Amino acid sequence: xxxxxxxxxxxxxxxxxxxxxxxxxxxxxxxxxxxxxxxxxxxxxxxxxxxxxxxxxxxxxxxxxxxxxxxxxxxxxxxxxxxxxxxxxxxxxxxxxxxxxxxxxxxxxxxxxxxxxxxxxxxxxxxxxxxxxxxxxxxxxxxxxxxxxxxxxxxxxxxxxxxxxxxxxxxxxxxxxxxxxxxxxxxxxxxxxxxxxxxxx
Numbered sequence: 001x002x003x004x005x006x007x008x009x010x011x012x013x014x015x016x017x018x019x020x021x022x023x024x025x026x027x028x029x030x031x032x033x034x035x036x037x038x039x040x041x042x043x044x045x046x047x048x049x050x051x052x053x054x055x056x057x058x059x060x061x062x063x064x065x066x067x068x069x070x071x072x073x074x075x076x077x078x079x080x081x082x083x084x085x086x087x088x089x090x091x092x093x094x095x096x097x098x099x100x101x102x103x104x105x106x107x108x109x110x111x112x113x114x115x116x117x118x119x120x121x122x123x124x125x126x127x128x129x130x131x132x133x134x135x136x137x138x139x140x141x142x143x144x145x146x147x148x149x150x151x152x153x154x155x156x157x158x159x160x161x162x163x164x165x166x167x168x169x170x171x172x173x174x175x176x177x178x179x180x181x182x183x184x185x186x187x188x189x190x191x192x193x194x195x196x197x198x199x200x201x
Contacts, residue, residue, distance in 0.1 A: 019050040026050070037072065037079055038088035044068035045092070065089070065096055119149040131155045133197065134184065139163075140171020150182040157185045159197075164190040 026043045033039040045064040069089060072079055079085050134155035137144030139162045158179050162170045171188065179186050187195045 019054050022050045023047050037082050037085040040072060041068045041085065041088055041092065044071055062093075062096055065092055119144070119146050128152050132157065134158045136160045136171070136175065136179070138170075139166075139168070140175045140188075141168070142172035142174050145175050145178060147178055147182075150178060150184070155182070155184050157187060159187045159195050160189065161195075162188060162190050166190075 026046050030039050030043040045068045048064040048067055072085065131153040132155070134145075134150075134153060134157070136158050140160040160171045176186065189195060
């Protein structure tokens, strides 16, 4: 079910549309499986995650899991005795709590670049709309501005605050290449001088 919802979100570029389509798909899946406790729990969790961007609210796995459990127990308090429900929630809690550490371990084992923790937290737990302006982190150091982060926010312009001929070599060439690959207009204080940003209301 999560795979199908992910595919819908890839096909529909606009988040609200993909969220609505995903929720309809989740409801159909739950009905087709006979509304078993594990299907209902998964459906509620995924629906909460899909609703969060629509209402511009933060979302995280443990909150979704607890909300799903509360709703199921509210509808049927006796379902707490269900072995199926207990096993399903135990498995899901393990996945929610261990997903981050396991992902980092696998990436490290295969020598793949690890997502920066702060950016990963933003992607997983916060609503990130398409962004007009990105202030690049840490003077354009290679420890920030990951590809997945850039793909998520789709920034039009990027400002790098950096001193001229600094000893750290900022901004990093890889970061500049990533920004260019994602179509960002790059503004650097070492080359462009003071960058003024005017916001129209």
